[in-house]
Amino acid sequence: MQGESTEEFRNFDNSFAKLSIFEVTSDIAIKNYWGTEIQKLLEKFDVKKNNNAKKLLEVFSKNILESNELYELTLVYIVSIFEFYLLDVLRYIFRKKIVSLKTRDRKIDYETLIDFKTIDELYDYMIEREIEKVSFKKIEDIGEYFSSKFKINFFKDKGYEEKIKEIFCRRNILVHNMGKVNKKYLEITKTKEMELNQKIKVDRDYLVEVRNIIYVNARFIDYQILKKF
Numbered sequence: 001m002q003g004e005s006t007e008e009f010r011n012f013d014n015s016f017a018k019l020s021i022f023e024v025t026s027d028i029a030i031k032n033y034w035g036t037e038i039q040k041l042l043e044k045f046d047v048k049k050n051n052n053a054k055k056l057l058e059v060f061s062k063n064i065l066e067s068n069e070l071y072e073l074t075l076v077y078i079v080s081i082f083e084f085y086l087l088d089v090l091r092y093i094f095r096k097k098i099v100s101l102k103t104r105d106r107k108i109d110y111e112t113l114i115d116f117k118t119i120d121e122l123y124d125y126m127i128e129r130e131i132e133k134v135s136f137k138k139i140e141d142i143g144e145y146f147s148s149k150f151k152i153n154f155f156k157d158k159g160y161e162e163k164i165k166e167i168f169c170r171r172n173i174l175v176h177n178m179g180k181v182n183k184k185y186l187e188i189t190k191t192k193e194m195e196l197n198q199k200i201k202v203d204r205d206y207l208v209e210v211r212n213i214i215y216v217n218a219r220f221i222d223y224q225i226l227k228k229f
Contacts, residue, residue: 008092009222012085019078019211071202072174075210079171082214086142087131089225093150094127096229100149101126139168146221150228156220163213173200 005013094101106129116122134145143154143161155161169185181198194200 004226005219005222006089006092006226008085008088009218011088012081012218015081016078016211016215019074019207069179069202071204071207072179074207075167075202076171076174078207078210078214079168082218083135085218086221087135089222090131090134091127093225093229094130095123098123098126101130106130140165150225152221152224152228154221156217160213160217160220164217167210167213170200170202174202 106126108126112125113122116125134142137145140161146152146154155164166185166189169188173179173182173185179200181194181196181200183196185200186194186196
């Protein structure tokens with residue numbers, strides 16, 4: 001598959017392959033797995049590139065590993081590695097086509113400019129500054145960013161768009177709202193099956209669905225990027 005995907009997608013794929021454990025093993029084995037896996041993941045973080053995500057995962061994983069909410073942790077992990085893929089593949093695009101960073105909205109002062117020893121250092125600085133800006137966007141806004149800037153269809157279809165928005169919203173509830181349904185979730189999903197402040201659940205079947213949707217959509221994005229760049 002080497003020539004059929006970006007290196008960034010292959011890294012994403014390797015992380016995703018490990019998630020098959022949640023279909024075939026016990027909760028105790030999953031918990032032991034996470035104890036080791038999260039530590040390895042945190043050790044690999046490039047703080048400059050992924051500092052916000054690292055802090056989020058550190059706090060959340062500590063709380064979850066001390067409880068039994070293993071599936072909730074797994075959902076956060078799936079969303080995180082998808083986010084890391086999106087940011088990594090943006091670096092890939094910018095390095096292939098640095099001119100796509102051109103904008104009148106972003107300036108570099110002379111003092112900063114003369115600190116760079118090479119043009120490549122300057123480009124890296126520009127790329128990371130843009131990546132940081134994108135990392136704070138909502139998933140629908142990241143989708144619009146890919147569409148408007150690179151003419152790439154971010155969501156495979158309308159069904160995938162709605163489901164991915166729900167997945168990200170559920171992740172945000174778990175991390176920021178103690179797992180309780182909020183108004184935004186009800187507005188996005190238009191569900192009649194949940195009520196405000198109801199505790200949201202994540203089970204094995206939901207995780208399998210999430211894994212498949214995120215993987216297929218990432219593959220869809222990567223295929224377009226490979227063709228364009």
